[in-house]
Amino acid sequence: MAMSDHCDFPRWLAQQGLRTTPVRLAVLEILGNAPRALRAQEILEIIRSQRRVNKVTVYRILEDFTRRGMVRKLALEGLVNHFELACEHHPPHPHFQCHSCREVQCLEPVALNRVWTELRGPVGNRADHIDIKIEGLCHKCREIS
């Protein structure tokens, strides 16, 4: 699902009225290249392998992007949040979370699109948000156990 080559991040930031800073850009690029949803700590570590950055700065950027709908903060079990890009190339999709290592995998959104109409129910509710989570044991943890 890494499709950041489709995104023009500086343009996206400008559309949001935000200045393109190296850290803002790094957060978007890291999320765009990630094959799965990332914890804030993981994003911080990747940026820190390239430059000095304050933890608070990264967390503030993530919260700001989340508020603006540029990033999705996944509501999953566990104490840490997972983040992913919410651009037009990354429509909402179901997630698989391993109950052993807590890693979060992104699943194909195709099936969701098909059931979207049905999820609104027979009386025609307005569905604004979809959040489907599958829990289990990931392939890596299955090999260990």
Ligand SMILES: [Zn+2]
């Ligand atoms: Zn995109």
Ligand SMILES: [Zn+2]
């Ligand atoms: Zn696992």
Ligand SMILES: [Zn+2]
């Ligand atoms: Zn995802």
